[in-house]
Amino acid sequence: MSNSDFALEGIDAEGLDRLSCNAKEDPSTGRKTLKATTVCEAGFRNLTYVRDLQPVLVGEPPALLGDDSAPNPSEMVLAALGSCISVGLLANATHRGVTLTKIEVVMEGDIDISAVWGVGDIPEDKVAGFSDIRVNVTLAADASDEVLQEIHDNAIVWSPVVNTMRRPVRLDSTLTIG
Numbered sequence: 001m002s003n004s005d006f007a008l009e010g011i012d013a014e015g016l017d018r019l020s021c022n023a024k025e026d027p028s029t030g031r032k033t034l035k036a037t038t039v040c041e042a043g044f045r046n047l048t049y050v051r052d053l054q055p056v057l058v059g060e061p062p063a064l065l066g067d068d069s070a071p072n073p074s075e076m077v078l079a080a081l082g083s084c085i086s087v088g089l090l091a092n093a094t095h096r097g098v099t100l101t102k103i104e105v106v107m108e109g110d111i112d113i114s115a116v117w118g119v120g121d122i123p124e125d126k127v128a129g130f131s132d133i134r135v136n137v138t139l140a141a142d143a144s145d146e147v148l149q150e151i152h153d154n155a156i157v158w159s160p161v162v163n164t165m166r167r168p169v170r171l172d173s174t175l176t177i178g
Helices: 013-025 073-095 145-158 160-166
Strands: 037-042 045-049 056-058 100-112 129-141
Touching (some): 013 073, 056 073, 073 100, 129 145, 145 160
Antiparallel strands (some): 100 129
16 A cells, blocks of 8 residues: 555644634744753663653764764654654645645755764864755645645744744753762
8 A cells, every 4th residue: 555545643733723822812922941961871872751642762873982872862853844844844734624644854964073072172163063954845735736845845844843943043051960
């Protein structure tokens, strides 16, 4: 059976409309503080706890001195990006009454890790992290190419993760000894 033979499990269109109306009536309802706690398990194996969900394991591949048991932090950034775009695609399609049969978001990013976590080479002109990320979205639905393009474009424009990556974010870090 191909993906075009069935629809993806949808979302609650009325609930989506309620969220949208509430955010338009009171924009402060859209402002949230998200929390996560990461605890080092051993070596480069880390468990990240979010809400009351099972922890997410994040590690490193052997080439980066890890045990290859989980995606590394930069791969998790790509995973967050792809998931956020996918959520936006499904929400935009639902809002337009379009039933998608396929959402696939393929990402690849060019990253400079030669600074090796702050203990390596760090000249002034070196930018640690991703320099370029390419995203390829595949959508299938009984809708025109124009409508699918609009769904795609809205998802990209309004994705919180896309927007986080496109602009500087204020980040403060404090140290607690103990």
